Amino acid sequence: MAPAAELTVGQVAMRSGVAVSALHFYEARGLIRSHRTSGNQRRYGRDVLRRVAIIKVAQEVGISLAEIGAALESLPEGRTPTREDWNLLSTAWRDSLDHKISQLKKLRDGLTDCIGCGCMSIDKCPLRNKGDRLAREGTGARRLVAG
Amino acid sequence: MAPAAELTVGQVAMRSGVAVSALHFYEARGLIRSHRTSGNQRRYGRDVLRRVAIIKVAQEVGISLAEIGAALESLPEGRTPTREDWNLLSTAWRDSLDHKISQLKKLRDGLTDCIGCGCMSIDKCPLRNKGDRLAREGTGARRLVAG
DNA sequence: CTACAAGCTCAACTTAACTTGAGGTCAAGC
DNA sequence: GCTTGACCTCAAGTTAAGTTGAGCTTGTAG
Numbered sequence: 001m002a003p004a005a006e007l008t009v010g011q012v013a014m015r016s017g018v019a020v021s022a023l024h025f026y027e028a029r030g031l032i033r034s035h036r037t038s039g040n041q042r043r044y045g046r047d048v049l050r051r052v053a054i055i056k057v058a059q060e061v062g063i064s065l066a067e068i069g070a071a072l073e074s075l076p077e078g079r080t081p082t083r084e085d086w087n088l089l090s091t092a093w094r095d096s097l098d099h100k101i102s103q104l105k106k107l108r109d110g111l112t113d114c115i116g117c118g119c120m121s122i123d124k125c126p127l128r129n130k131g132d133r134l135a136r137e138g139t140g141a142r143r144l145v146a147g
Numbered sequence: 148m149a150p151a152a153e154l155t156v157g158q159v160a161m162r163s164g165v166a167v168s169a170l171h172f173y174e175a176r177g178l179i180r181s182h183r184t185s186g187n188q189r190r191y192g193r194d195v196l197r198r199v200a201i202i203k204v205a206q207e208v209g210i211s212l213a214e215i216g217a218a219l220e221s222l223p224e225g226r227t228p229t230r231e232d233w234n235l236l237s238t239a240w241r242d243s244l245d246h247k248i249s250q251l252k253k254l255r256d257g258l259t260d261c262i263g264c265g266c267m268s269i270d271k272c273p274l275r276n277k278g279d280r281l282a283r284e285g286t287g288a289r290r291l292v293a294g
Numbered sequence: 295c296t297a298c299a300a301g302c303t304c305a306a307c308t309t310a311a312c313t314t315g316a317g318g319t320c321a322a323g324c
Numbered sequence: 325g326c327t328t329g330a331c332c333t334c335a336a337g338t339t340a341a342g343t344t345g346a347g348c349t350t351g352t353a354g
């Protein structure tokens with residue numbers, strides 16, 4: 001009845017969908033932790049599944065392992081993270097996530113806003129209609145990318 | 148009055164905020180194009196600024212140059228892209244963008260949904276409460292990641 | 295008690311996305 | 325008309341994120 005207390009690296013790999021070598025790699029980078037059996041084999045607590053899930057999702061949206069690692073550092077050392085702990089992590093990321101969401105929406109919604117190089121709006125683009133004004137304003141005329 | 152018809156690689160770099168070497172690189176990968184002066188120097192049409200803007204934004208949300216390149220292929224060869232052309236590109240990406248947006252929202256909103264490894268919901272997670280049922284269902288118990 | 299799948303470490307290889315450097319050309323200002 | 329900063333090409337180096345392989349150990353099923 002009681003769920004197995006610990007998972008082997010192979011079990012975590014199977015359940016999480018990432019390769020054993022990747023789990024070793026994450027551990028070397030401090031993103032996940034394990035303890036060892038007397039025979040030097042890794043054993044994982046089940047919160048590792050959630051950590052790996054976050055790593056995967058975060059990576060998919062372009063967050064680097066370094067950033068993910070920094071965020072995961074905020075989780076408690078000794079005990080299994082609570083819902084509150086996970087919420088804190090989300091909060092820490094909120095700004096950057098909101099920014100990415102808005103970038104994605106721009107891409108999805110027809111690239112009609114002014115982004116990147118200067119201006120994305122075709123019809124009323126200052127670059128096209130006003131003799132290239134933005135080119136002279138500071139270091140590169142980035143608008144929404146900077147803001 | 149009339150805006151300069153063409154941009155040098157240095158001007159594009161300054162206006163778009165990417166390095167000259169990166170522009171060369173994008174050109175080698177077919178993401179942007181230029182023609183050459185009699186002295187073999189690159190000259191860009193102004194639509195290159197928009198292309199580079201898209202490359203930057205797309206990269207920021209984890210889209211690879213290969214994917215971006217494939218999408219940019221849908222833009223017209225000879226003429227400057229119209230608003231319609233850009234909208235088509237957005238449409239082609241819509242599914243993948245929507246998926247990324249939903250992943251981002253999950254991260255932002257407290258990681259409370261069932262994602263990745265099996266289940267993200269702490270209190271009612273089948274992994275925690277039901278003797279690990281999901282572990283036996285197929286190849287890895289991925290839920291929202293797969294769906 | 296033994297075979298063999300699963301683990302372990304460590305070093306080397308891979309791919310993506312660029313950057314850096316060497317060695318040489320172009321063009322705009324004085 | 326020359327000098328100096330912008331360009332050119334091509335090769336090699338860099339960082340992130342893993343994968344692959346060799347050689348050796350563990351642990352479980354028959």
